[in-house]
Amino acid sequence: MDGISIETILLQILVLFTLAKLGGMLCERVGISSVIGEIAAGILVVNSGFLFQLIGLNFDLFHLLSLDADMSLFEVLSELGVIFLLFAVGLETPFSELRKVGRTATLVAVLGVILPFFAGLTLILGLGHGQTEALFIGAAMVATSVGITARVIKDMDLTRSIESRVIIGAAVIDDVLGMIVLAVVVGIAAGGSNGIIDIVLVSATGIAFVLLVIFFGSIVLPKARKRANGKRIEPFDDSTVCVRKRKFSISPLPLAIIVCLGLSFAASYAGLAAIIGAFLAGMAFAEFKDKWPCDEDFRPINAFLVPFFFLFVGMSVDLASFGNVLVLAAIITVLAVVTKYVGCGMGALKLGRGSANIIGVGMVPRGEVGIIVATIGLSMNAVSQGMFSVVVFMSMATTIIAPFLLTWAFRRKYGECSNGDQAEVHMGEASHP
Amino acid sequence: MDGISIETILLQILVLFTLAKLGGMLCERVGISSVIGEIAAGILVVNSGFLFQLIGLNFDLFHLLSLDADMSLFEVLSELGVIFLLFAVGLETPFSELRKVGRTATLVAVLGVILPFFAGLTLILGLGHGQTEALFIGAAMVATSVGITARVIKDMDLTRSIESRVIIGAAVIDDVLGMIVLAVVVGIAAGGSNGIIDIVLVSATGIAFVLLVIFFGSIVLPKARKRANGKRIEPFDDSTVCVRKRKFSISPLPLAIIVCLGLSFAASYAGLAAIIGAFLAGMAFAEFKDKWPCDEDFRPINAFLVPFFFLFVGMSVDLASFGNVLVLAAIITVLAVVTKYVGCGMGALKLGRGSANIIGVGMVPRGEVGIIVATIGLSMNAVSQGMFSVVVFMSMATTIIAPFLLTWAFRRKYGECSNGDQAEVHMGEASHP
Numbered sequence: 045m046d047g048i049s050i051e052t053i054l055l056q057i058l059v060l061f062t063l064a065k066l067g068g069m070l071c072e073r074v075g076i077s078s079v080i081g082e083i084a085a086g087i088l089v090v091n092s093g094f095l096f097q098l099i100g101l102n103f104d105l106f107h108l109l110s111l112d113a114d115m116s117l118f119e120v121l122s123e124l125g126v127i128f129l130l131f132a133v134g135l136e137t138p139f140s141e142l143r144k145v146g147r148t149a150t151l152v153a154v155l156g157v158i159l160p161f162f163a164g165l166t167l168i169l170g171l172g173h174g175q176t177e178a179l180f181i182g183a184a185m186v187a188t189s190v191g192i193t194a195r196v197i198k199d200m201d202l203t204r205s206i207e208s209r210v211i212i213g214a215a216v217i218d219d220v221l222g223m224i225v226l227a228v229v230v231g232i233a234a235g236g237s238n239g240i241i242d243i244v245l246v247s248a249t250g251i252a253f254v255l256l257v258i259f260f261g262s263i264v265l266p267k268a269r270k271r272a273n274g275k276r277i278e279p280f281d282d283s284t285v286c287v288r289k290r291k292f293s294i295s296p297l298p299l300a301i302i303v304c305l306g307l308s309f310a311a312s313y314a315g316l317a318a319i320i321g322a323f324l325a326g327m328a329f330a331e332f333k334d335k336w337p338c339d340e341d342f343r344p345i346n347a348f349l350v351p352f353f354f355l356f357v358g359m360s361v362d363l364a365s366f367g368n369v370l371v372l373a374a375i376i377t378v379l380a381v382v383t384k385y386v387g388c389g390m391g392a393l394k395l396g397r398g399s400a401n402i403i404g405v406g407m408v409p410r411g412e413v414g415i416i417v418a419t420i421g422l423s424m425n426a427v428s429q430g431m432f433s434v435v436v437f438m439s440m441a442t443t444i445i446a447p448f449l450l451t452w453a454f455r456r457k458y459g460e461c462s463n464g465d466q467a468e469v470h471m472g473e474a475s476h477p
Numbered sequence: 478m479d480g481i482s483i484e485t486i487l488l489q490i491l492v493l494f495t496l497a498k499l500g501g502m503l504c505e506r507v508g509i510s511s512v513i514g515e516i517a518a519g520i521l522v523v524n525s526g527f528l529f530q531l532i533g534l535n536f537d538l539f540h541l542l543s544l545d546a547d548m549s550l551f552e553v554l555s556e557l558g559v560i561f562l563l564f565a566v567g568l569e570t571p572f573s574e575l576r577k578v579g580r581t582a583t584l585v586a587v588l589g590v591i592l593p594f595f596a597g598l599t600l601i602l603g604l605g606h607g608q609t610e611a612l613f614i615g616a617a618m619v620a621t622s623v624g625i626t627a628r629v630i631k632d633m634d635l636t637r638s639i640e641s642r643v644i645i646g647a648a649v650i651d652d653v654l655g656m657i658v659l660a661v662v663v664g665i666a667a668g669g670s671n672g673i674i675d676i677v678l679v680s681a682t683g684i685a686f687v688l689l690v691i692f693f694g695s696i697v698l699p700k701a702r703k704r705a706n707g708k709r710i711e712p713f714d715d716s717t718v719c720v721r722k723r724k725f726s727i728s729p730l731p732l733a734i735i736v737c738l739g740l741s742f743a744a745s746y747a748g749l750a751a752i753i754g755a756f757l758a759g760m761a762f763a764e765f766k767d768k769w770p771c772d773e774d775f776r777p778i779n780a781f782l783v784p785f786f787f788l789f790v791g792m793s794v795d796l797a798s799f800g801n802v803l804v805l806a807a808i809i810t811v812l813a814v815v816t817k818y819v820g821c822g823m824g825a826l827k828l829g830r831g832s833a834n835i836i837g838v839g840m841v842p843r844g845e846v847g848i849i850v851a852t853i854g855l856s857m858n859a860v861s862q863g864m865f866s867v868v869v870f871m872s873m874a875t876t877i878i879a880p881f882l883l884t885w886a887f888r889r890k891y892g893e894c895s896n897g898d899q900a901e902v903h904m905g906e907a908s909h910p
């Protein structure tokens with residue numbers, strides 16, 4: 045940010061944030077996830093010179109805001125945004141709930157991870173790209189966005205249906221599996237070597253980190269706490285209340301931020317993606333929700349920071365070179381939809397064809413997770429600019445079509461939804477998954 | 478941030494935030510404002526090399542974290558933090574309340590602004606410093622920190638006493654006057670010229686900006702809204718409810734952030750301090766609290782961002798060169814306490830000597846506002862490094878002693894406080910004023 049005045053930086057933040065929020069609001073007005081609008085705002089800003097040239101005008105917002113001089117501030121804001129976003133997703137994924145979900149959800153999740161991953165991997169390898177890039181594309185096709193699916197179900201007032209419970213459960217397991225796949229892929233990309241021993245070693249490190257943190261943060265600590273609480277309450281009542289009150293006065297937000305940033309750094313230091321640490325920190329904190337509630341506190345922080353991540357994603361898309369990869373983007377999108385639908389549908393077949401149809405369709409949206417994977421690949425120079433645009437296109441497309449498909453599938457089984465006209469349009473900060 | 482990896486930046490943010498929160502928590506444990514602990518953390522980090530050298534050790538945290546390479550990220554985080562902090566202070570200052578406070582509070586505020594300002598100005602000019610620096614020191618001695626005073630009163634459970642109402646009212650008017658003084662001083666410093674016509678012109682611009690924003694944001698808009706509401710509700714009931722519900726769905730936080738950043742940029746563009754715009758934006762929003770409540774949303778955002786401002790303040794203090802200005806710092810501190818006490822006490826004399834004593838003492842703490850003024854002076858090269866340290870010392874000292882003085886003054890009038898042992902120790906994020 046050398047040479048750029050703090051006044052200019054204020055203007056950059058103001059304009060980018062305003063455009064992202066406007067884009068998000070417009071999308072929500074027409075019933076699409078606000079994420080799409082925020083990415084679109086980023087694409088518009090960085091490509092404004094190119095777009096205005098098409099209609100014969102000379103106007104470049106990116107240049108006008110001096111954004112071409114230095115983007116490092118927005119890289120940091122974007123990183124903080126995605127770290128806090130993944131923490132918030134983790135917060136909604138208590139490990140104890142995960143165990144209750146049952147076999148069907150697990151089967152749905154596992155099949156829905158394996159099929160897209162290998163389909164993507166095979167296609168990209170078949171097109172003659174490198175192994176690392178193929179691994180990243182495969183990984184980007186894996187993870188379903190829990191947020192978007194959950195929101196559609198909530199809007200339709202169908203959270204208590206059996207399909208909805210399986211979808212949410214599977215999406216959560218799918219998230220954890222996606223993180224493990226990502227950990228392995230990043231490890232391989234960072235390792236650089238292609239030897240099979242290296243791959244095994246790196247995979248083992250990634251899986252070990254994830255399992256270790258889950259084991260301590262989500263199993264050992266909560267159990268230790270329960271035992272300690274149990275011991276303390278029995279013998280003398282008054283002093284217990286006193287001790288408890290004092291403990292409660294440690295406010296949860298700073299603690300959550302410190303643990304989140306700490307595990308993010310630890311993951312990054314161990315050669316994994318920082319967001320894996322953030323996600324696991326969130327999962328651990330989810331077990332302590334009653335003692336340290338902090339989901340409400342992360343809502344406004346994320347309302348401010350997360351748009352910078354999606355803006356940054358949009359600003360990494362180069363429309364001028366997009367024409368070359370349009371066909372590939374279409375193929376990958378179709379592949380992403382079909383493999384997820386078939387994989388998850390197969391896993392849910394024993395619930396009947398109607399339910400399998402709903403569940404298959406419900407797991408289609410990739411949303412932010414696929415993009416996050418591709419962003420990491422781009423930053424490690426493992427994914428090309430063109431391939432990055434392909435993943436952004438796939439994520440946006442699956443996210444846009446999923447709500448329509450899901451509404452259709454639910455109506456097909458349950459008939460016209462009586463609550464259809466109740467579907468509210470929420471605007472602004474409540475929208476991030 | 479060139480050449481520093483995102484991993485190192487994560488570590489910087491993690492370590493600085495953790496130290497600030499630890500410092501803040503420690504201070505609150507012993508009953509001092511957490512602000513002091515956060516500044517102290519910054520002082521420790523930047524002076525760790527010097528301090529460890531004193532005990533013969535070689536350890537420099539500042540260098541270890543690569544903070545010496547580039548501080549621009551923390552400059553931006555600090556600026557965002559102070560902008561949002563002043564917005565939150567403005568949120569607690571609705572203009573409509575200001576008008577109700579009455580003559581005593583106004584007199585207390587005005588006398589409590591004039592005396593310290595001219596005392597500081599005269600002293601610094603008398604010591605042979607430049608006019609601009611003297612103006613900044615005068616301005617830094619003006620503003621009482623509403624937050625700290627209000628918190629002490631709240632802790633003593635005396636919010637309904639007549640003195641408390643006058644103190645809070647006067648502190649609010651004092652804030653507005655402080656902003657006007659700051660606007661004028663910054664204008665003069667930016668103008669550079671010393672001609673009397675320039676000073677008048679620049680003062681006029683500053684005052685005009687403040688009054689214009691207050692007039693539109695806090696008087697015209699709320700009235701227009703009331704009239705519009707009045708008109709709309711009468712004729713047809715059902716559709717009104719519908720229209721209202723829709724309007725409410727615009728979530729207040731993004732709007733507040735955009736207005737806050739927008740007015741901050743406008744103030745900065747007009748040659749004033751950005752925080753003046755933020756404060757006025759908060760004041761305007763305070764009038765719409767029922768429609769767009771956002772104070773709760775700014776609490777967590779500020780819990781994350783504001784510590785970076787106080788850290789940054791601490792990191793601007795050079796202990797090695799502090800020995801030279803220690804005497805001056807002590808003189809300025811005594812002057813700041815005495816002038817504020819006398820000025821405000823005189824303004825409140827008609828309430829009786831006991832009450833005047835309380836009110837004079839209650840207005841003493843300068844807290845963050847004096848430091849903010851000095852930071853702006855430092856960034857404009859109008860205030861020297863040594864003089865900046867003097868102001869930080871004065872702000873910290875007045876803030877530390879004020880609660881003790883205030884407790885003494887209240888007890889002197891009201892006798893032993895029955896609720897003394899109820900004074901709670903809040904920790905963590907709830908602490909920022």
